[in-house]
Amino acid sequence: MNAFSPPPRLLMGPGPSNVSPEVLAxxxxxxxxxxxxxxxxLMDRIKDQLRLAFRTDNRVTFPLSAPASLAMEMALVTLLEPGDTAIIAQNGVFGGRMAEIAQRAGAEVRLVSVEWGKPVDPEAVRASILEAPQAKLLAFVHAETSTGVRSDAASLCALAREAGLLSVVDTVTGLGGIPVSVDxxxxxxxYAGTQKCLSAPPGLAPITFSDRAVSAVKARKTPIQSWFLDLGLMLGYWEGEGARSYHHTAxxxxxxxxxxxxxxxxxxGLETAWARHRAAHDRLVERLQGLGIAFVVDKEHRLPQLNTVWLPEGVKDVPERRRLLDEFGIEIGGGLGPLAGRIWRIGLMGETCRIENVDRLAEAIAAVLP
Amino acid sequence: MNAFSPPPRLLMGPGPSNVSPEVLAxxxxxxxxxxxxxxxxLMDRIKDQLRLAFRTDNRVTFPLSAPASLAMEMALVTLLEPGDTAIIAQNGVFGGRMAEIAQRAGAEVRLVSVEWGKPVDPEAVRASILEAPQAKLLAFVHAETSTGVRSDAASLCALAREAGLLSVVDTVTGLGGIPVSVDxxxxxxxYAGTQKCLSAPPGLAPITFSDRAVSAVKARKTPIQSWFLDLGLMLGYWEGEGARSYHHTAxxxxxxxxxxxxxxxxxxGLETAWARHRAAHDRLVERLQGLGIAFVVDKEHRLPQLNTVWLPEGVKDVPERRRLLDEFGIEIGGGLGPLAGRIWRIGLMGETCRIENVDRLAEAIAAVLP
Structure with a gap:
């Protein structure tokens, strides 16, 4: 059989982003x-690097040997026991996935729904906590990949802390592109992904647990439903002093x-990387608005690394994205759920996030507009 | 920070095996x-390749985006519902892990225990099925990586079929090294691993489900406990006609x-690969017996690709393995569980499985013997 030769692609979708030659090597x-x-x-060096990237001193910080979807599952099934109540904010695909995972783990879910394209509303979360003071945790998405919205993680985590709830934060698309300050x-x-603003190939998921979370795990009355995701077993491999105990093959x-x-x-430097994402986003806004294309998310809640725009008048979603791919070698993403067929998602993440790539995309879009 | 330069290693432990330059490229x-x-x-081509490797026409055949430990969990949590009975044979570490996973999924486990180093006893399995005719499935390890034993998969699967049980077969170390004939x-x-006789880097796990298994999943009364491992959701990505639905980032x-x-x-060719593993094994037996080293497993039940030997008299486990690694650049494995400190595990898997590597190991072992 022939070797596989991937076609040249500029990856400007919701992930993966382009991977540098150094990382590929x-x-x-x-x-x-x-x-x-x-x-x-090397494992120890990676854990130290992740602590710097997450801005945390959490001892329990490591890359899960699986996609970020499983890191989401790990965070929730580790902290939830059957009968627990979870308050989950949903303003896109991934909040909905969190709710489904929590339900399968036997938790009672109180959903705080927000219109897609808007950030999670802290007042609605506060009201939900008041209605369910027995809740074990609050979970939300910091950087919603399906809508391009940033929610206010600091405020939401503070609400959880003040009410004695644990907080679970999905920043799969956030880490490396906008400030993430776990401590x-x-x-x-x-938890985060590797294939977004870190620009490593997909397949791993950095995750970190606070000491409070670790104490909550130790106080569980029931075993974690998943053997693979059992934090105690996994740490025998990632944390052991000297000889590590075998858990799985990393x-x-x-x-x-x-x-x-x-x-x-x-x-x-994190600050420089954040500024680079912001500058590329500003250029994208300028170029696309020049083409009459409107952004979905209000300016103050936009993720610079994941831009959602309304489909221009008269443009068909799938055929035009296919033209961008086939004729220009550029991948962008379509919408999900209620936004399918109505928006495009444009990623400016990690290695992809360069002014010259923004210009290349803008020129390609101009060429396919009717 | 400095780039990581892995030291040169001949990988003769229980996995990973050496990866060819072509695969790395x-x-x-x-x-x-x-x-x-x-x-x-490419996904479609890989599925076809896996069908050939597994010798199956199973439509549902794909590489799980995670280590083989999670493929074990997927097989069991997909087929078991709370209250189901699972008959699980244990003749090493991995049968025990299966039992733990099944229990966490709410199943009642009937363990058929066999001495470590012996194959699963079909008569004991038959007796267990007679005692628990309501059981949903039989699970066993075809190629026990912890002991180097091959069990008779054809006979064990036949016992399950005749009694109306589903069969779950762990051939993580088997695929590519000895005959595997799913159909x-x-x-x-x-399910299998990539880092053993396939000599791809660790991190993926080929898995295949029969149509009977798929029907059993469709007949479930409860949802699969894991969102990530939900077969129906995952197949939307791996099986969709035309556009694939998003599940996770592969x-x-x-x-x-x-x-x-x-x-x-x-x-x-599979047969040629099996013969290569057998020939290297024969050479290893000859060379190590020449050094007075005895094999743990009876000749007719040995895995050619995973050899277990009793620690030679007067040889300390960890320090001498460390000498092999540091002075000769050769990795071999120690024992697990009741065999820790008593045996060595020598892998001759995939790319590693070459006569010249056997000779290099034999000379290194001769040099560290007292």
Whole structure:
């Protein structure tokens, strides 16, 4: 059978973003054993890098060996027991997924629904907490990939803390693109993706748990429903002093890539990376508004790295995106759920986030407009 | 921060095995979108390759985006509902893990225990089925990585079929190294690893479900406890005609590597690969017996790709394995559970499985013997 040659693509969809040659080269270094002392040293370096990226001192901080969807599941099934109440804010696809996961874990879910394209409303969350003071946790999406909205993580986590609830924060698309400050927020379980603003290939999910979250796990009355996601078992591998206990075989080469991508991000500096995302976003706004294209999200709640725009008049969603892909080699994303067929999602994440890429996209869109 | 340079290693432990330069190079090709038509075509090719490797026509055959431990969990939580009875054979670490997963899924587990180092006893399984005719499934490990034992998958699956039970077969270490014939066995859920005899980097897990298994899933009265592992949702991505529905972001680059490793295996031919594993095993037996080292498993039940030997007299486990690693660049594995400190595990899997590697190991072991 023939080798697979991926076509050249500028990845401006909701993820993955383009991966740098350095990260690709790191991934291609020879595989070594997952218990090799040299690899264990790398694991420790990655945990330290993730603490810097998440801005946390949390001891329990590591990359889950699976996509971010499973990190979402880990955060929720780790903290919830059957019969617990979870307050879950939904303003897009991923809040809905959180609710489904929590229900399957036997929790009672109180949904705080917000119109898609708007941030989570702290007042509605406050009201829900007052109605369900027995709730165990509040979960919400910091950076909604389906709508391009940023919610106010600091305020929402503070609401949870004041009421004695744990907080679960999805920042899959946030980490590396906008400020994420786990300790300042006093958030309890926070997870991210590698294929968004970190620009590592998809397949891993950085996650961090506060000491409060770890105490809550230790106080559980029932075992965690998933063996693979059992935090105590997993930490025997990620945290053991000296010899690590076998849990699963870590994705060695993917971790080489993540290490390199985190080195690049931290070498650039978080603040510089955030400013780069903002500058590219500003350019995109300028270029697309010049084409008469309107943004879905109010200015103050937009994610610079994930832009949603209304489909221009007379433009068909799938055929025009296919033209961008086939004729210009540019991938952008369509809408999900109630926004399917109505919006485009334009990612400016990580390595993709460069002014020249914005210009290239703007010119391609101008060419496909009717 | 400095780039990570893995030390040169000959990987002769229980996995990962050495990865070929071609597979490493495939992994390093540029990342494209997980919904890109070109990538969807690759997904279809990988599914076809896996059907050939598993020797099955099962429609539902795909690589899970996670380590094989999670494929084990997927097979069990997909087929078991709370209150179901599962007959689980245990002759090593992984049968025990199956039992723990089944219990967490709310199943009643009937354990058929066998001494570590022996194959699963079909008569004991038959007796357990007679005692629990209401059981939903039989689960066992075809190739026990913790002991180096091969159990008789054809006979065990036949016992299950005759009694109306579904069968779950763990062949994480088997696929590509010894015959695996899913359709001939009439097995219902079978999973493997990529980092053993397929010699792709760790992180993915090929899995296949029979039509009987799919019908059993459709007849469930309760939802699958895990959102991520819900077969119906996952197939919207892996099976959709034309446009695939979004489920999670597939590990694009890891799948490039798996495709290349499967191309190499199928290009060589399964029978040729099995013969290569057998020949290397025979050479290992000859060389190690020449050094007075005894094998743990009776000859007729040995896995050629995963060899367990008793620690030679006067040899300390950890320090001597560390010498093999540091002085000779060779990784082998220690024992697990009741065999910890008593055995060594020597993998001859996939790319590692070459006569010259056997000779290099034998010479290194001879040098560290007292």
């Amino acid at each position: 790191a991934q291609a270094r020879p595989t070594i054993g997952h218990l090799d002392p040299s690899f264990v040293g 300042e927020w006093q958030a309890d379980a926070v 994705p060695v080469n993917a971790l080489y890539g993540l290490h390199e991508s985190l080195s690049r991000l931290l070498g650039e | 495939a992994q390093a090709r540029p990342t494209i979108g997980h919904l890109d038509p070109s990538f969807v075509g 001939e066995w009439q097995a219902d859920a079978v 590990p694009v680059n890891a799948l490039y590597g798996l495709h290349e490793s499967l191309s190499r295996l199928l290009g060589e």
